[in-house]
Amino acid sequence: MDWSAIPTNSAFSAPAEHRSAQAPAAMVRIPGGSFVMGSDSHYPEEAPAHRVEMEAFWIDRAPVTNAAFRCFVEATGHVTVAELAPDPSQYPGARPEMLRAASLVFRKTRGPVDTRDWSQWWELRAGADWRHPYGPGSNLVGLDEHPVVHVAYADALAESVGEKIPQGAAG
Incomplete structure (x- = not known):
């Protein structure tokens, strides 16, 4: 893989074996x-x-940007969880509209809401994914340096680029 195409200021920089043992570029030691x-x-x-x-x-000093994630996807062919329709066999009896590729999109509220009911400010929107942050018809024009959104834990695993998500505090 040609690691030079992937920005060095992201989680998708060269794998550890391709970097100096000193402080990784654009990362901070916790x-x-x-x-x-x-x-x-x-x-x-x-x-x-x-x-x-x-x-x-x-850990990276800054969130992974849309530009960096795009480089990762282009280099690996990765398809995110939000881009995949759920397997109907895993959700017997689910309504068809719940079995489409979708992600949660923030919806502005008219005022204070009951924080125990997330559906008051999140909407499951078919077609929302990292390339279409607000759903169909939206795009990343002008958002290259914004943090990538609609990325699930499975999408964030960085082993494919020689990194890993910190695991020590998993519960």
């Missing part, structure tokens, strides 16, 4: 330590609060 993960006083799924130990890790 020191190891401990922190309290979770909450005993907010959403039930955040409980229990517990101390987590983390090893030091490197």
Whole structure:
């Protein structure tokens, strides 16, 4: 692969074996330590609060941009989760409109909303994906340096470019 085509200021820079052992370009080292993960006083799924130990890790200084993600997709042929229609066999009885390639798009509210009901400010929109951030008819013109959106955890895995998502605090 020709790594020179991929911007160096992104998670999609050259794999670790192709970089210096010194500080990676456009990355910052997060020191190891401990922190309290979770909450005993907010959403039930955040409980229990517990101390987590983390090893030091490197992370990009800035979010992955649309331009960098485009380079990654062009180099690898990756198709994002939002671009794939769900497998109907995995969702028996699902309504047909729920089985289209789609992603959640922010919808401005008219005022304060019940924060326990995310559907008041998110809308599942067919055709919304990283290339079409607001759904069909939208595009990335003028948004090359904006953070990429509609990227799922599976899309963000960086092993294909020699990196990895920090795993030490997964629960």
